[in-house]
Amino acid sequence: xxxxxxxxxxxxxxxxxxxxxxxxxxxxxxxxxxxxxxxxxxxxxxxxxxxxxxxxxxxxxxxxxxxxxxxxxxxxxxxxxxxxxxxxxxxxxxxxxxxxxxxxxxxxxxxxxxxxxxxxxxxxxxxxxxxxxxx
Amino acid sequence: xxxxxxxxxxxxxxxxxxxxxxxxxxxxxxxxxxxxxxxxxxxxxxxxxxxxxxxxxxxxxxxxxxxxxxxxxxxxxxxxxxxxxxxxxxxxxxxxxxxxxxxxxxxxxxxxxxxxxxxxxxxxxxxxxxxxxxxxxxxxxxxxxxxxxxxxxxxxx
Numbered sequence: 280x281x282x283x284x285x286x287x288x289x290x291x292x293x294x295x296x297x298x299x300x301x302x303x304x305x306x307x308x309x310x311x312x313x314x315x316x317x318x319x320x321x322x323x324x325x326x327x328x329x330x331x332x333x334x335x336x337x338x339x340x341x342x343x344x345x346x347x348x349x350x351x352x353x354x355x356x357x358x359x360x361x362x363x364x365x366x367x368x369x370x371x372x373x374x375x376x377x378x379x380x381x382x383x384x385x386x387x388x389x390x391x392x393x394x395x396x397x398x399x400x401x402x403x404x405x406x407x408x409x410x411x412x413x414x
Numbered sequence: 415x416x417x418x419x420x421x422x423x424x425x426x427x428x429x430x431x432x433x434x435x436x437x438x439x440x441x442x443x444x445x446x447x448x449x450x451x452x453x454x455x456x457x458x459x460x461x462x463x464x465x466x467x468x469x470x471x472x473x474x475x476x477x478x479x480x481x482x483x484x485x486x487x488x489x490x491x492x493x494x495x496x497x498x499x500x501x502x503x504x505x506x507x508x509x510x511x512x513x514x515x516x517x518x519x520x521x522x523x524x525x526x527x528x529x530x531x532x533x534x535x536x537x538x539x540x541x542x543x544x545x546x547x548x549x550x551x552x553x554x555x556x557x558x559x560x561x562x563x564x565x566x567x568x569x570x571x
Contacts, residue, residue: 284446284481288446288449289485291440291442291451291485291488292439292485292487293488293491293492293495294435294436294439294442294488296439296490296491296492298435298438298492299436299489300493300497301428302429303428305506308509308510309424315567318421318424320428323430324436326433327429327430327432327433327434327436328433328542329538329541329542331437331438331440331441332437332541332542334441335437343445346444346448348446349449355452355535355539356545357530357540357545357548358530359550364554365525365528365529366524366528366529367536367554367558368557369528370521370526370529370532371525371556371559371560371562372559372562373524374521374562375518375558375560375562375566376514377515377518378508381456381532382453382489382532382533384522385490386492389491390506391497391503392505393505394507394515395508395515397516398516398519400516401518401523403457404520405519405520406523407523408520409458409524410458410461
């Protein structure tokens with residue numbers, strides 16, 4: 280990766296992390312209050328993010344032949360199969376238990392939320408176990 | 415109490431503005447590097463630095479592990495900017511018990527990697543590219559998360 284790409288990726292991550300913090304998604308209590316139907320803010324966070332990403336994914340490849348710092352636009356098709364269904368269901372159980380998903384687990388550290396290290400450790404171990412069990 | 419207040423007792427502006435900023439981050443990554451920036455893959459790709467197993471040595475992990483770590487470092491820096499510049503540097507903390515964070519985290523990591531995506535991968539990038547499988551994944555994890563969170567609130571309080 281050249282320096283420009285590193286800086287652009289870092290800047291993109293910073294916007295993402297700033298947004299997660301500003302919207303208080305790095306507070307598990309806020310996420311859990313959404314899951315308990317007490318505060319619907321998470322819908323606005325997700326909705327706002329989806330709209331911007333939708334516009335970018337649709338419009339940018341029409342306006343540019345290639346990304347500004349690389350040679351092609353990636354695609355990441357998702358598939359619906361047993362693994363996706365079981366994985367999503369298990370992810371939801373974990374998310375409902377702790378109120379932390381991968382982005383906030385990482386970003387929360389930048390805001391001094393050291394308790395989230397427990398969630399981060401759990402996520403890393405879960406991902407490890409998934410890889411060890413996969414064929 | 416107005417509808418807005420009952421739906422969003424803590425206000426709504428910061429949610430919408432934060433969401434738009436998250437989207438801007440993923441959009442910037444796409445415009446500059448063409449990449450799709452979900453957050454859960456880094457938890458598999460980083461293991462490829464340590465483990466020789468063929469699963470972790472797949473090209474999709476080895477080829478993306480570098481930028482994914484940079485992206486994750488950006489997440490921490492962005493939160494740091496918010497913390498010091500907007501939140502007065504008062505440390506964030508959570509009252510969610512350690513066992514819930516650890517066990518819940520384990521299921522989050524296992525499930526997100528088995529299902530190839532989390533709230534950002536399926537939720538933001540997948541829905542943002544209008545993929546039906548991602549919509550089904552989001553509906554599935556929302557359903558089990560609602561059930562779990564409400565069950566836990568009943569049983570443990």
